[in-house]
Amino acid sequence: AETWVRMVTAQTPTNIAVIKYWGKRDETLILPVNDSISVTLDPAHLCTTTTVAVSPSFVQDRMWLNGKEISLSGGRYQNCLREIRARACDVEDKERGIKISKKDWEKLYVHIASYNNFPTAAGLASSAAGFACLVFALAKLMNAKEDNSELSAIARQGSGSACRSLFGGFVKWKMGKVEDGSDSLAVQVVDEKHWDDLVIIIAVVSSRQKETSSTTGMRETVETSLLLQHRAKEIVPKRIVQMEESIKNRNFASFAHLTCADSNQFHAVCMDTCPPIFYMNDTSHRIISCAEKWNRSEGTPQVAYTFDAGPGPNAVLIARNRQAAARLLQKLLFYFPPNSDTELNSYVLGDKSI
Ligand code: PMV
Numbered sequence: 001a002e003t004w005v006r007m008v009t010a011q012t013p014t015n016i017a018v019i020k021y022w023g024k025r026d027e028t029l030i031l032p033v034n035d036s037i038s039v040t041l042d043p044a045h046l047c048t049t050t051t052v053a054v055s056p057s058f059v060q061d062r063m064w065l066n067g068k069e070i071s072l073s074g075g076r077y078q079n080c081l082r083e084i085r086a087r088a089c090d091v092e093d094k095e096r097g098i099k100i101s102k103k104d105w106e107k108l109y110v111h112i113a114s115y116n117n118f119p120t121a122a123g124l125a126s127s128a129a130g131f132a133c134l135v136f137a138l139a140k141l142m143n144a145k146e147d148n149s150e151l152s153a154i155a156r157q158g159s160g161s162a163c164r165s166l167f168g169g170f171v172k173w174k175m176g177k178v179e180d181g182s183d184s185l186a187v188q189v190v191d192e193k194h195w196d197d198l199v200i201i202i203a204v205v206s207s208r209q210k211e212t213s214s215t216t217g218m219r220e221t222v223e224t225s226l227l228l229q230h231r232a233k234e235i236v237p238k239r240i241v242q243m244e245e246s247i248k249n250r251n252f253a254s255f256a257h258l259t260c261a262d263s264n265q266f267h268a269v270c271m272d273t274c275p276p277i278f279y280m281n282d283t284s285h286r287i288i289s290c291a292e293k294w295n296r297s298e299g300t301p302q303v304a305y306t307f308d309a310g311p312g313p314n315a316v317l318i319a320r321n322r323q324a325a326a327r328l329l330q331k332l333l334f335y336f337p338p339n340s341d342t343e344l345n346s347y348v349l350g351d352k353s354i
Contacts (some may be wrong), residue, residue: 172189202317
């Protein structure tokens with residue numbers, strides 16, 4: 001029998017939303033109720049590395065996450081694998097003397113090995129980087145010709161926020177209009193060099209797993225929150241325009257105002273859900289107060305904060321520049337000294353994250 005292996009390795013950072021995605025209009029295709037905007041972190045911090053391999057000796061698709069085999073039977077993995085396979089093209093790997101025709105891909109299996117460069121116990125979301133990396137690596141392995149936006153529409157079917165990790169810099173996920181979801185994809189707003197003064201600090205408040213998964217949380221919010229309807233229709237469309245402007249003009253005051261307001265509204269929408277969902281805790285609230293007070297006392301904003309749905313109520317703090325970041329770290333260390341009972345476990349410095 002033939003014995004060859006073709007392998008591709010890719011690396012993808014995670015992203016942090018500054019205008020949040022919360023609520024699906026279609027759960028299977030993962031189509032959102034509003035556009036969102038995120039910043040992609042530096043690959044040196046919080047990224048996933050995935051190696052995909054194909055060989056005629058493989059007898060089924062298999063995947064290992066951080067060295068442990070996991071099941072690929074879930075619909076989200078299956079959707080991504082099916083969509084990429086449908087786009088596979090002829091491959092001629094001269095170096096290894098391998099030829100794979102478009103038709104061969106139908107009967108070839110893949111092995112996937114994925115690693116996160118941050119401890120899973122740090123309680124930081126990894127599905128965004130994970131699915132983006134998986135789809136990108138498979139596309140390269142199978143010589144798919146789609147560009148990153150087209151690939152983002154596939155990664156979206158693994159995890160919504162994953163579609164934004166196919167680009168660096170600031171990225172917009174357009175909700176799209178059509179029913180099949182083909183126009184619900186990510187586009188780059190500006191690249192990673194555009195605003196490289198910003199420094200992103202992630203304060204790990206707690207590494208506990210979130211109590212409500214984002215899928216369940218979003219479903220309950222869509223079903224019960226009137227505030228979400230208002231947010232999706234009236235608020236976010238205007239904010240998206242303003243946020244794109246702030247980013248393009250590197251207007252930190254406006255950027256910080258929009259980022260903080262949108263994080264707070266996202267958590268308000270969670271509270272407006274029946275039963276209410278709490279993702280933040282006392283420590284998160286104290287970090288918000290600390291940032292608000294500091295920004296006010298300086299007259300001009302020095303830091304923006306944003307909190308996700310977990311896992312863990314971790315704070316993502318975006319400082320306007322390195323000086324502000326250094327002062328912010330001093331403040332965090334002062335208010336939340338290490339090994340105290342304030343629950344702030346560590347600070348992950350995303351140096352020059354954009
Ligand atoms: O892609 P998911 O299902 O992990 O949802 C992510 C939702 C938020 O992180 C809370 C917001 C966002 O836009 O990333």
